[in-house]
Amino acid sequence: MSNAMVLISQNRKPNLRAPIVQTAVTIALDTKYLISQPPGTNSRGIYMFDNRVNNGSSNEGGLELSTVCNAGDIMSFEVIAINELMGGSADTVKITGFNVSQGNVFGGSEGAPIPYHLPGTSPGAYWLAQAVNAGQQVYQIFVEITSSGLHPIVRDITWDPYITAK
Template sequence: MMMINENLKVMKEESTANSLNPLTAIEIAVDTSYVASQNGNNISQGIYMMDNQEANGSSGEGTLELHTCCNVGSLIGFKCVPINALGTTGDTVEITGFTISQGSVFSAAGQPVKQSNGSYWIGQALNTGTQTYQIQIKVTVGILHPVSYFVNWDPFITAQ
């Protein structure tokens, strides 16, 4: 279906039937200046994970060790955003992938999938249980001579 926007340009309208609206949201805020100061190595702080499932039993918010608790069948949105205490602009953070370390909450059919914006992925909890998964991100700092760092860590998810 086509529509005309406020600038009188014809735009393709996205079908609401195809829109995914995850009920479980995981936000990952990355202190890009800290990651750069560590050259992307041994990152044990500066990455803050949080979700909207604390009432459902989630724990570890504000750390790398978020343990998300959600319902079986839930769509789970993963969003990554840069933060920088120095106030510089141009830094970006992008999720580059997921690896399952242990468990089968996602299974192959629910494995997170990259959306059009690389900083947003959607997965689905298809099985009851607890799973350790590894998330990988790319942190790019600087504008004139950007430098990229790749960081990964192992949070948890429980579907009940």
């Protein structure tokens, strides 16, 4: 997401605008691959990147992204299915939650990630958070993948990237 303001679409007055996002994290999921793997084996097929490489972010392109943002930044997390239209399928992905295992960058409930319906995205695909405190944090992100087809397969995956706020 760019720094452009976006209209809030649900349960809000139409003249209110979403906060400006300074740090954007995008997660592309190879849904066909991840669904084909046994549960708990998700070391490949997850591609994370952000807009903070000039700030020191590293490990882009894998699942152990180390985002470096500024304390106070509004952060977005967006998941996309990279095989969404392959072969006529329409696999879906959504974030189902976050858990902080170490550190306090989100500042507990004060900056905790929350779902946000961004126009043009599916429900659960986009979340907002705030880097409230300077420091380092390890967090888990929980994602649900649902395959398309007559008998959809649902796969829950989780992994633990990093955030440093300076």
